[in-house]
Amino acid sequence: MIKGLVLDLDGVITDTAEYHYLAWKSLAEKIGIDIDRTFNEQLKGISRIESLELILEHGGKDQSYSEEEKEMLAGKKNDEYKTFIERITPADLCPGMEKLLLDAKEAGLALSVASASKNASTILEQLQVKDQFTGVVDPNSLKNGKPNPEIFYKGAELLGLSPAECIGIEDAEAGIDAINDAGMFSVGVGSKESMKAANYFVENTEELDLKKMIEKAENK
Numbered sequence: 420m421i422k423g424l425v426l427d428l429d430g431v432i433t434d435t436a437e438y439h440y441l442a443w444k445s446l447a448e449k450i451g452i453d454i455d456r457t458f459n460e461q462l463k464g465i466s467r468i469e470s471l472e473l474i475l476e477h478g479g480k481d482q483s484y485s486e487e488e489k490e491m492l493a494g495k496k497n498d499e500y501k502t503f504i505e506r507i508t509p510a511d512l513c514p515g516m517e518k519l520l521l522d523a524k525e526a527g528l529a530l531s532v533a534s535a536s537k538n539a540s541t542i543l544e545q546l547q548v549k550d551q552f553t554g555v556v557d558p559n560s561l562k563n564g565k566p567n568p569e570i571f572y573k574g575a576e577l578l579g580l581s582p583a584e585c586i587g588i589e590d591a592e593a594g595i596d597a598i599n600d601a602g603m604f605s606v607g608v609g610s611k612e613s614m615k616a617a618n619y620f621v622e623n624t625e626e627l628d629l630k631k632m633i634e635k636a637e638n639k
């Protein structure tokens with residue numbers, strides 16, 4: 420029986436992908452690397468430092484910086500990103516999310532957030548939905564990022580549930596792999612092509628219907 424939802428943040432609860440992109444593009448330009456939106460797709464769901472490493476590799480500069488310098492560059496990106504997220508308001512919840520959170524509450528489901536973002540709690544506060552979640556997984560506590568299932572195990576654990584009692588919702592391919600490997604029912608938000616590994620997928624968050632997801636998960 421499904422008793423909880425474990426949700427990704429960026430691209431599911433709110434769409435911060437564009438802000439991450441703009442902040443990375445600005446940082447990349449400063450070090451002579453050009454990135455576009457197609458490249459940016461690879462950065463979804465991936466940690467800050469791993470994103471920087473992919474960008475450096477893309478620009479042929481993966482050997483150019485020490486670990487300390489990389490930390491400094493990632494910090495610069497985050498400073499700019501924080502100026503974007505300061506402007507987030509409840510109006511920035513993804514379409515259909517307010518209803519999904521309400522429906523989940525009415526159905527007595529417990530909710531947690533499994534995001535790779537160290538800014539997740541701040542963003543949930545800005546959206547004024549933080550108190551609707553029992554817990555937010557701290558990415559600092561993880562040994563491995565997505566696609567490793569650890570973050571979804573922790574998301575279920577925060578709710579006192581087993582992965583089989585939860586539905587995981589994600590927009591990144593790495594996230595879907597993580598949910599599947601955790602033994603949780605996976606719901607993908609995105610194109611058929613990118614969400615092919617999901618147990619069930621919808622093209623946008625507005626189509627995330629609680630009843631339908633539970634029905635699919637319980638009749639798997």
Ligand code: BG6
Nearest residue numbers: 429463464465467535536537538
């Ligand atoms: C994920 C995003 O949610 O968080 C990634 O999809 C991002 O694009 C990652 O790199 C880490 O975010 P932050 O806020 O800790 O830099």
Ligand code: MG
Nearest residue numbers: 427429430590
């Ligand atoms: Mg995401």
